[in-house]
Amino acid sequence: MNVPSIIRKQLLTLLAVGAFVLAPAATLAQVPEQSTGELLDGIIAVVGDHVVTRSELVQALAFPAALLKAKTAAGLPQAEVEKEFAQLQSETRDNLVDNQLILLSARAEGMSVAEEVRHRMDKLREGFQNDRARLETFLEGQGFGSAEEYERQMEEELLRQRLVFGRVRPRAEISDEDLDKAFAERYAGKSVGGSPCGGAAVRHHELEQLHFAVATAVSVSEVMTAFEGAYRCVLGLRAGKMTLADAPGVCRAGEVAPVAGSLGEIDETMSFDPAFQQAFDALVTQPAGSYSDPFIIKDGIRILRVVSSRLGCVDDDEQVKDLKDRVRARIEDEKFEKVLKWFLQELRGQFRVELKKL
Secondary structure: OOOOHHHHHHHOOOOOOOOOOOOOHHHHHHOOOOOOHHHHHOEEEEEOOEEEEHHHHHHHHHHHHHHHHHHHHHOOOHHHHHHHHHHHHHHHHHHHHHHHHHHHHHHHOOOOOHHHHHHHHHHHHHHOOOOHHHHHHHHHHOOOOOHHHHHHHHHHHHHHHHHHHHHOHHHHOOOHHHHHHHHHHHHOOOEEOOEEOOOEEEEEEEEEEEEEEOOOOOOHHHHHHHHHHHHHHHHHHHOOOOOOOOHHHHOOEOOEOOEEEEEEEEEOOOOOOHHHHHHHHHHOOOOOOOEOOOEEEOOEEEEEEEEEEEEEEEOOHHHHHHHHHHHHHHHHHHHHHHHHHHHHHHHHHHOOEEEOOO
16 A cells, blocks of 8 residues: 555655745745744644644755745745745644644554664664764764654654554555445446446546656755756746747756656556656646646656546456556545544544644
């Protein structure tokens, strides 16, 4: 079962990856490099006996705020900047609260991951030949203040995962009967090209892409420069100032010129890298010719364009069976997200949660 997007949002804490300090939305385009102690130390939520501070919010927002700053520099209208920033703040604060709720619940149940943490730390130290100075330097480069901080965050993350996958995942599993019902509702009993489809009517989308290759070893500032160029490019594409075929000769992402190409047809049941999946799912709800926002994946930055869509009939029994297997994972992920939301609501009823003004 793939880990759905909500788990990544709820369980992963984004680390500070650049010198970005958040300011009110109206001044995001001129985010200062320093801020006041009062701003950083302010309390934004109380969960049980734990306070969630503004500095935690700043740290968790570092990467998405850097992306938004790049979009602002590329020409995103200020009204959209303010709207996106306000949404980012609210969603991230909620995620920090939910992280604490899950942690409180795990500890209330007496869960322990001490042995696993010890084993992982031993393996990490062995990888650095037990040279603490080298290990500390490496961890500082990853955004951790010390090995102790890394160990504490790992322990908290493992506790969250154990609780969520132990308490939520079993409730998200679907039976064969559930699968048959959901599959029939989504894909059966439809007509394709004026003729009844006796199998599964599946939507296919022809996609093109613009790919900005970015090396994995580049700095965060170089990634942001590339993202700014890619976002400036998509604004020009959406405004009709160029076509996808023109883009390689017009657009730049830092020192990188993009490559345009076809991805062929992709059907709606396929699953991809999470960032690609999110962009694909949002894009295919838009009219043909629409462009996705740029998104970052391991081999660079991509922009997708949906060329056309069609409904096709899959009536071969083996192909329908393969489709069902793919759809099962998608439906379980969807149910997992719903069950997790219910679970988090239950926790909010068990533990004190007080939200402060952002």
